[in-house]
Amino acid sequence: MTDVLILGGTGWLSGRIARRWLDAGAAVTCLARGERAAPDGAALVRGDRDDPVVYAALAARDWDQVVDISSQAAHVAGAVNALGDRAARWTYVSSMSVYSDDETAGADESAPRHPPAQRGDEYEYGAQKAAAEDAVATLGPRALIARPGLIVGEGDPSDRFGYWAAAFIRAGAEPVLLPPTDGRATQVIDVDDLADYVVTTSATGPVNTIGDVHPLAEVLDAVCTAAGHTGDTVVATEDWLVGQGVEYWMGERSLPLWLPAEMTGFMTRSNARFHATGGSLRPLVETIADVVADERARGIDRVRRAGLTRAEERALRAELGR
Structure with missing residues (x-):
């Protein structure tokens, strides 16, 4: 049985990803704070990712899949540091907001990004996502970086x-x-199409996970x-x-x-790699x-x-x- 850890798992997108993994027969554990429930059938670990020991118990075992959607670069880097060696595959749901060029129609995953956020910077969503991507990229071919645009x-x-x-x-x-x-x-993507892709694709590296124009x-x-x-x-x-x-x-x-x-x-970026790696709309x-x-x-x-x-x-x- 596939062991999946969702860093989140109780929110709108992360909950759907957890549900898809459960439907695929995986054993799913969700790490989340707050009072929202995890999908039925998933184990829920309560924890705050600002807590330096939040990953201690989770790092004591191996994971076939880890999925993270955080927009806080420090949270993502902390998870990679604590769990990266324990994960056979890591999926980070980033955003097309990492791109700095908003004028070139049809741009693909090689388009320039915003400079990654540095510690102490004022919060800026695209820069945080770029820094988080860099942390995940240290895992090399084990990592998928999904870049959705507007999820609907x-x-x-x-x-x-x-x-x-x-x-x-x-x-x-x-x-x-x-x-x-x-x-x-x-250019949008249905939340369920995105969740399906995250669970079924074997792609690695960055992918613009977005619908057609x-x-x-x-x-x-x-x-x-x-x-x-x-x-x-x-x-x-x-x-x-x-x-x-x-x-x-x-x-x-x-x-x-x-x-x-x-x-x-x-809202006119290339989704060719999404289609080529199993994405469906x-x-x-x-x-x-x-x-x-x-x-x-x-x-x-x-x-x-x-x-x-x-x-x-x-x-x-x-x-x-x-």
């Missing part, structure tokens, strides 16, 4: 992709405010159709939205998936259907981490006279 699907805690499902559902027959879509693209307008239109929206859409200009304090990409008072025009490479319309159903179940008017409230959206449309 049922239960997504970021609310970015799901915002659009909620926006179209709640609008009904009223208009929905859109950002500029001409020449814009989006789609025009943003086509994706939003597909979400609109799945949500049953019957109203119009109102496209605002980039300068006007910025002037109204609407943010790109994520966060409060934002229009998720919208990026500055010059970031032509951020469900049709995007299936993911959209799951997200629409999930947003209905979770509540379209709930407090969100990304997007506009319906009141904010209406006020912006009123400013536009639409």
Whole structure:
């Protein structure tokens, strides 16, 4: 039986990875802090990765697979130091945010990265992930570094992709405010496709674990159709939205998936190696259907981490006279 250690295992992505390993017949142990439960069938070890002895018991045995998704470079380096010699294979789920070039469309895994974070640096996500990758890379051919971009699907805690499902559902027959879509693209991966890849691939080294590139307008239109929206859409200009304090990409008072025009490479990266090493993607319309159903179940008017409230959206449309 395959012995798998998930450093995490109780979160949105790590829990799905743990579940996939269990479904594959593995014995799974999760190391996590907090009160969330591990998937049924997994052993749970409670521990804080800031504690220098947190790995003591885990380092007393060998592991066929270790999976880590942390965005804290010190945590990743500490795990590699404590458990690296005990792991036959190590998977680190990094991020395409490690890349410093956001303009070159079709860039692959050889694209330049941000300088890795150094001890004492102010926290910056991409730099932390780059430093964590360097720690994992010391394991050589035993290590896979998966670099997803935007992960989407049922239960997504970021609310970015799901915002659009909620926006179209709640609008009904009223208009929905859109950002500029001409020449814009989006690129996502379903959380379950990512979890499947992590469990089944034998790839090593860095892999852009991301979906295919789609025009943003086509994706939003597909979400609109799945949500049953019957109203119009109102496209605002980039300068006007910025002037109204609407943010790109994520966060409060934002229009998720919208990026500055010059970031032509951020959502258009090559996923050729992902496909070549066993990665598979469900049709995007299936993911959209799951997200629409999930947003209905979770509540379209709930407090969100990304997007506009319906009141904010209406006020912006009123400013536009639409």
